[in-house]
Amino acid sequence: MRTVLVLGGTAEGRALADELVGGLRVVSSLAGRVSAPRLPVGEVRIGGFGGVAGLVGYLRAEGVSAVVDATHPFAGGITANAAEACRVAGVPLLVLRRPGWAAGAGDDWTWVDSPADAAAAVGERRAFITTGRQGLAAFRGGVARTVDPPEPPVPGVTVLLDRGPYTVAGEVALMREHRIEVLVTKDSGGSMTAAKLTAARELGIPVVVVRRPPLPDGVEVVGTVAEAVEWVSRGSGAG
Missing domain, CATH: 3.40.50.720 (NAD(P)-binding Rossmann-like Domain)
Incomplete structure (x- = not known):
């Protein structure tokens, strides 16, 4: 069974795991910064990988065919490490980021x-x-x-x-x-x-x-869980 690694800890990460579990092996990774996190369905690992080298080793050891970074928009360090590790390991990466907020009438x-x-x-x-x-x-x-x-x-x-x-x-x-x-x-x-x-x-x-930290150059980004599911389904995340 093909393996998709979801870097999660967000509502979008949990929703994505809900959609993907069944046809794929889905592993959700949580940073472990919250004492009682809301856990997604499927396999869950908690804690860091040990930087880029550790993540590269994990991707290869677990046969990960795709990574979806659904971390918090301010988890800039994790996103940068994921981009570099996926480049080194040759694993497709998608960044799932909910749209930011915009000021409306009456806002200061x-x-x-x-x-x-x-x-x-x-x-x-x-x-x-x-x-x-x-x-x-x-x-x-x-x-x-x-x-x-x-x-x-x-x-x-x-x-x-x-x-x-x-x-x-x-x-x-x-x-x-x-x-x-x-x-x-x-x-x-x-x-x-x-x-x-x-x-x-x-x-x-x-x-x-x-403001949000900038994303690494060249990463593919979507704004909704449905778009991430489609990315996986069309083969981008299926290896």
């Missing part, structure tokens, strides 16, 4: 390149920080929402432990309760955490948005 967005730039843009305003644990140390105050607590704790930052999906009503109530003056987010895209953007618009709260 400021785009920045990093969490440190976001912290500088926030200034002295009370921020609702939804960029995850990585980069949280750049902030000196505000309220941060994460799945797992930051290690070490960040002085001055109140941490709320929660996991989406979220509702607009819930996000409005949270921002009012904590007297939020500015929202900080990565351009993650998707619907699971988009309610905060609608809530910020309704409350007239500005948003600082961290």
